[in-house]
Amino acid sequence: MRNSVGVLFIILVVIQTFFAAGETILFSFWIFSAKLEGLLFALKLGFVLANIGGCLIWFFAITTEKDFVLALEKKGLSSKASYVVLSTLQMVPVLKKRSETIMNAQRARRVETEGGLLVRAKVFVPTIVPLVLSSIQGTEERALTLEARGFSVETKSTHLYDIEPKPVDKTLNIITGLVFILIVVGRIVLCLI
Amino acid sequence: MPYIDLKNVTYTYPLVKEPCIKDISVSIEKGKFYAIVGANGSGKTTLCNIIRGFIPGFYQGEIEGTVELEGKSLEEYTLGELTSKIGYVFQNPFNQITGARDNVYEEIAYGLENLGVEVPTIRKKVEEVMELTNTAYLADKNPFELSGGQQQRVAFASVLALEPDIFVIDEPTSQLDPKETERVFDIIDKMKKMGKTIILVEHKIELIAEYADDIIALEDGRVVKFGEKHDVLSDLSLIEKGIDLPQTVLLADELRKMGIPAKEKIITKQEMIGQLKQIMGK
Amino acid sequence: MAFIEFNHVGFAYPNGFSAVEDVDFQIEKGENIAIVGQNGAGKTTTVKMMNGLLKPTSGTVIIDGKDTRNFTTAALSRKAGYVFQNPDDQIFHNTVRQEIEFGPHVLGYDKEKVKELTEYSAKLAGLSDEMEENPYNLPLSIRKFVTIASVVAMDTDIIILDEPTAGQDIRGIATLQDMIRELKQKGKTIITITHDMEFVVNNFDKVFVMAHKNLLKITNPKEVFSDSALLDESMLKRPYISELVLQLGLPKNIISRKELVDYICAPV
Numbered sequence: 001m002r003n004s005v006g007v008l009f010i011i012l013v014v015i016q017t018f019f020a021a022g023e024t025i026l027f028s029f030w031i032f033s034a035k036l037e038g039l040l041f042a043l044k045l046g047f048v049l050a051n052i053g054g055c056l057i058w059f060f061a062i063t064t065e066k067d068f069v070l071a072l073e074k075k076g077l078s079s080k081a082s083y084v085v086l087s088t089l090q091m092v093p094v095l096k097k098r099s100e101t102i103m104n105a106q107r108a109r110r111v112e113t114e115g116g117l118l119v120r121a122k123v124f125v126p127t128i129v130p131l132v133l134s135s136i137q138g139t140e141e142r143a144l145t146l147e148a149r150g151f152s153v154e155t156k157s158t159h160l161y162d163i164e165p166k167p168v169d170k171t172l173n174i175i176t177g178l179v180f181i182l183i184v185v186g187r188i189v190l191c192l193i
Numbered sequence: 194m195p196y197i198d199l200k201n202v203t204y205t206y207p208l209v210k211e212p213c214i215k216d217i218s219v220s221i222e223k224g225k226f227y228a229i230v231g232a233n234g235s236g237k238t239t240l241c242n243i244i245r246g247f248i249p250g251f252y253q254g255e256i257e258g259t260v261e262l263e264g265k266s267l268e269e270y271t272l273g274e275l276t277s278k279i280g281y282v283f284q285n286p287f288n289q290i291t292g293a294r295d296n297v298y299e300e301i302a303y304g305l306e307n308l309g310v311e312v313p314t315i316r317k318k319v320e321e322v323m324e325l326t327n328t329a330y331l332a333d334k335n336p337f338e339l340s341g342g343q344q345q346r347v348a349f350a351s352v353l354a355l356e357p358d359i360f361v362i363d364e365p366t367s368q369l370d371p372k373e374t375e376r377v378f379d380i381i382d383k384m385k386k387m388g389k390t391i392i393l394v395e396h397k398i399e400l401i402a403e404y405a406d407d408i409i410a411l412e413d414g415r416v417v418k419f420g421e422k423h424d425v426l427s428d429l430s431l432i433e434k435g436i437d438l439p440q441t442v443l444l445a446d447e448l449r450k451m452g453i454p455a456k457e458k459i460i461t462k463q464e465m466i467g468q469l470k471q472i473m474g475k
Numbered sequence: 476m477a478f479i480e481f482n483h484v485g486f487a488y489p490n491g492f493s494a495v496e497d498v499d500f501q502i503e504k505g506e507n508i509a510i511v512g513q514n515g516a517g518k519t520t521t522v523k524m525m526n527g528l529l530k531p532t533s534g535t536v537i538i539d540g541k542d543t544r545n546f547t548t549a550a551l552s553r554k555a556g557y558v559f560q561n562p563d564d565q566i567f568h569n570t571v572r573q574e575i576e577f578g579p580h581v582l583g584y585d586k587e588k589v590k591e592l593t594e595y596s597a598k599l600a601g602l603s604d605e606m607e608e609n610p611y612n613l614p615l616s617i618r619k620f621v622t623i624a625s626v627v628a629m630d631t632d633i634i635i636l637d638e639p640t641a642g643q644d645i646r647g648i649a650t651l652q653d654m655i656r657e658l659k660q661k662g663k664t665i666i667t668i669t670h671d672m673e674f675v676v677n678n679f680d681k682v683f684v685m686a687h688k689n690l691l692k693i694t695n696p697k698e699v700f701s702d703s704a705l706l707d708e709s710m711l712k713r714p715y716i717s718e719l720v721l722q723l724g725l726p727k728n729i730i731s732r733k734e735l736v737d738y739i740c741a742p743v
Binding site: 231232233234284340364367368370371372396399432435436437440443444447448451452453462465466469470472473 | 513514614615616617641642643644645646647670710712715716718719722723732733735736739740
């Protein structure tokens with residue numbers, strides 16, 4: 001995940017530098033010539049992308065899904081939606097383990113799972129279908145379980161595990177907001193000058 | 194007035210021609226332990242779903258007759274009321290883990306959170322049920338990483354936390370090994386001593402003979418016998434209906450065939466031991 | 476040389492966790508074996524090494540003269556069929572018929588033979604009336620029979636059953652018993668993992684008792700259930716009759732109802 005932003009950056013720079021239209025040639029080899037306009041454009045766009053991408057990655061790296069969803073819930077996200085997010089995240093490793101069990105069961109029936117790409121493609125259906133079918137059936141029972149735990153009850157939920165905004169959070173929010181306004185206003189002013 | 198009353202209930206699943214439950218009338222008394230027995234496909238799970246209100250609430254299909262809890266039709270109760278009154282545990286432990294929380298403590302608390310119970314009370318209740326179900330040592334673990342038996346105990350704990358008066362339990366031990374089965378029946382016995390009304394579907398007839406009070410025997414969607422366990426479980430004609438009878442009953446029958454006057458209606462281990470001691474003159 | 480040979484076999488996962496320490500035994504063709512023991516004793520791991528799902532990390536497993544490390548599981552599945560405990564991990568066709576046909580079809584049998592094997596297995600499993608049904612419309616206990624039939628249809632020499640009696644009613648258990656008897660007559664080698672002690676007493680001549688990742692003893696049911704020390708060490712449940720016998724202080728080799736009746740009725 002973290003590498004993908006870097007890889008994108010490099011690809012962007014290469015393509016823009018060598019293939020975009022431009023006049024100032026920096027250097028050339030074989031049939032390719034590096035143009036300054038392309039390079040500058042690429043760097044500008046690239047840094048913007050890296051910035052945004054990097055921020056998102058950083059955010060999700062330091063925030064647990066649990067806190068993230070809980071915070072959203074406190075701001076008004078429905079508890080049903082937060083359930084969907086949390087349970088999906090929890091299910092992924094469970095489904096992975098389940099698909100390994102299923103692959104074992106199919107191997108025992110002479111469905112080859114070890115081998116090249118074509119072999120693995122053939123085993124796709126016998127692995128996916130039991131996984132999906134039993135997941136669907138499991139969903140029905142899980143829906144009953146949720147019912148039995150008051151999932152659809154209209155009362156406002158209480159929270160055993162809770163997060164509260166601290167005073168420093170509020171201060172940071174205000175400062176960030178001010179800086180943002182400053183940047184926008186400043187940009188507009190610079191354009192007008 | 195019976196606690197739960199089913200009168201002439203007939204139910205057909207959607208898109209199916211034949212009704213699954215045919216004209217069933219059963220009265221459940223408060224505080225008693227009922228076991229539902231019958232061959233696979235005889236309608237045990239469907240009956241559970243009807244008592245619990247999942248039919249017709251969750252499953253569509255056609256239902257006739259009345260189902261009443263404390264004199265009021267189930268349909269007149271809100272979902273929240275039913276959740277607090279009737280608990281449900283079923284066969285597959287994995288599907289009873291909600292997936293909403295990543296540790297057992299919070300998983301058990303989840304239902305209470307949804308019902309808006311204050312946090313201090315939640316803590317108290319969760320710790321009480323963990324004690325009862327012997328799951329305290331699992332508190333920090335992810336429910337999905339537990340064994341089937343452990344998950345089943347967590348499921349019991351999660352339902353017990355909501356303190357329902359009635360428990361509908363559908364084949365809780367079918368996928369469990371003997372040790373885990375014993376632990377589950379231990380929990381059920383504790384619940385019985387707490388005065389809960391229990392309705393249990395099980396194949397393990399020896400355990401039913403030990404713990405239950407009354408038996409509801411089903412065949413092909415109908416009640417073929419309903420009564421106190423000694424009366425029902427010593428009826429040998431139930432075997433042809435696909436219902437297993439306790440070893441004690443079969444043993445007594447074989448002894449009688451050999452000319453030994455073994456008493457009728459012996460079904461628990463203690464009763465059989467007493468009887469055998471008498472027979473062998475010890 | 477025996478049909479199935481385990482020569483000082485051990486299995487440890489890549490993370491170092493050992494599931495089986497040292498298991499050594501031979502099984503002849505046509506034997507009918509029950510493997511019992513607590514969860515965690517190593518039963519499933521041992522059995523998974525019979526069809527190559529797991530390869531031993533120490534020792535060798537020889538199936539019909541072939542070392543399992545040289546073959547893929549799918550290749551070994553011609554010799555050993557494994558019915559998993561949860562049928563929902565295996566079923567992926569729309570009808571019972573298609574599901575059962577799949578095994579013999581993949582093994583390369585011709586159309587006639589596939590049909591023959593399918594109908595035969597379905598009959599043994601009591602599924603002849605359900606062939607066109609979608610397996611997911613059937614109750615879980617019947618779906619279990621679908622997976623058993625689909626493995627039996629593969630006509631392998633070895634059939635491995637994992638907890639076949641779980642969730643079955645007495646009719647289901649009777650069908651299972653008849654099936655095992657029939658397959659035994661055909662010379663199949665049947666290996667069953669089970670917790671159901673009554674099932675063991677009624678159907679098996681040889682029992683492998685496993686505990687603590689090792690094989691404690693290989694013997695017949697009578698020997699197993701009259702040996703208190705063995706039962707305690709392996710933490711096995713006794714059959715109901717054995718529990719009565721124990722509490723009454725009667726000879727411990729009485730393990731079935733018939734034997735108890737005979738004992739009580741025997742002239743003094």
